[in-house]
Amino acid sequence: MSEIPVGERVQFYRKAQKKKQAVVAGLAGITEDYLSQIERGLKTPAMPLLHRLARVLNVPVSTLLGEPAFEEEGAIHPVGRTLQRVLTSYAPIPSDQPLPELAELRERVSAIWSLWQTSPTRFTDAAPLVPDLLRDVQFVTRVLRPTGDAAMRRDAYRISADLYFFLRTFTKRIGRPDLSLLVADRGMVAAEETDDPLRVAVAKWNLGQILLSQGEAEGAEEVALHAIEALHNDLPSDSHARIAVEGALWLVATIAAVRRGDFWTARDRLRERALPATRQSGGHNVLWTVFGVPNVGLHAVSIEVEAGETAEALRLADDVVVSHLPSLERRTTFALEVARCYDQRRDDAAVFIHLLTAEASGPEDLKYNILARDLIRGLLKRARPTYSPQIQAMAQRVGLLAR
Structure with a gap:
């Protein structure tokens, strides 16, 4: 089966529901001509508009994107099937399997994050490494959960949380939003076992990211704002790492406002919250959140693109x-x-x-x-x-x- 363009999917579901172009366009906040150009493949809808169209047509955003079909056809990376099997396998723990060294596992997780953020061929490079790394990390946490000492358990959960953070973005990028939500949730559970407020906040940042991608703007906003409040209570105000993670969470809340069509709130959050955080923190890639001046600038551009202010x-x-x-x-x-x-x-x-x-x-x-x-x-x-x-x-x- 050939790949179906987004515009054709929009047209299919609109016609299937016997909705006129004018009605769908009006409810989505665009002109009938603009919707016509999207359906004919002459315009590419930005994500906030795609979310609005999905709501009007009462279908998931992933349906308009065709993500599940891509995985079935193999056009999206086939490692997704392997990861699903590893994530959902609860086979008995082998009694004779040696326990991997935690230090070695941490190095492997750090290495795959580095590869993902710096390699132009990151999909090809990362895909062969991920399944075995996931198996080993899951094995360690299952073994240490009932028997390891408290310090070893916390270390294992830190490694586990960091790997799930990686898997959240990896699975999303290979067209498996179902797995992305699963690993974001597991990352949240693992982070809470670490007694590390910073990792808990980053787990919420990851959860907010996948909620945004699945059209849950209000949920993502709530998660981000609660995480910011918790950081204020748990970490000192002069911690550069805390300020950087807080800034990253404000970016999630900013995009959530964009997805709700509240562009002025989005601009205010960027100017009054995220940008000052870059100056206070110096911009740090804390737990791979890539927060800093350039990323804030990228979000400022995104706001204006979604608002239709292309000149700005x-x-x-x-x-x-x-x-x-x-x-x-x-x-x-x-x-x-x-x-x-x-x-x-x-x-x-x-x-x-x-x-x-x-x-x-x-x-x-x-x-x-x-x-x-x-x-x-x-x-x-x-x-x-x-x-x-x-x-x-x-x-x-x-x-x-x-x-």
Whole structure:
């Protein structure tokens, strides 16, 4: 079965429910012409709009994205099936299996995080390592839960929480939101066993991220704001790590406001909460949250893109120095945000340039990012003959066209 574009999925569910374009467009807060362009593949909807369309059509966002179908067809990374089996296996603990060293497990978890944030081929590099690492970490926590001393148990749960934090973003990126929610929840449980307020807060940050991706903006906002309140109670106000994690949580609350269509609250949170936190904390990649000035700038651009203020989004984008971001994934995300901005302006040449930039830092992201693929698909339909061959070559590289 071939990959179905997002716009065609929107059109299918709209027609299946016998809803007119004008009605769906009005309820989603866009013009009928804009919805028509989405359905014809001429426009790529940003995530907040996709969430609004999903609510109007009464279907999950993942259905409009086609994520479950991708996994079945193998277009999204097949390691998802293996991870599901490992996560749901509760076989008896082998009595003769040696217990891995906790220090060695911690090094492996740190290494896979480093690989994920710095390797252009992070999907290919990480996928073979994840199942065995997950098996070993789950084995250690199951063995130490009833028998290990308190210090060893806490250390094992810290390692477990950190791995589940990684799996939350990994499984989301390979098109398995069901597993992403599962590991976010397990990360929360593991973090609570560590007696570490910072890890508990980051577990809530991870949970907020996946709730946002599944259209639960109110739930994500509630999780983030409660986590911020708990940090105030549990850690000193001059802790740079606490301030950085608090800033990352404010970014979750900011995006939640965007998803609710409350752009002024989003702007206020970014300006009054997240940005001051970058100055106070110095910007630290605490537990791989990638908080700092560039990431706050990226979120400022996202707000204006979602608000339809493309001129302001591009003005803000000019001031974002992505080379300072410790994560290639964030750099790729920034390039895709700018590409979407130019897509709204129908500047196809600029869309293509920024897709090339995204491909340079994350070639595999374009292969696995559904909305990025829709941007490419739209260019295939609209491209001028002068650069159509280059767009076709990109479509071949990401698997949209046969070589």
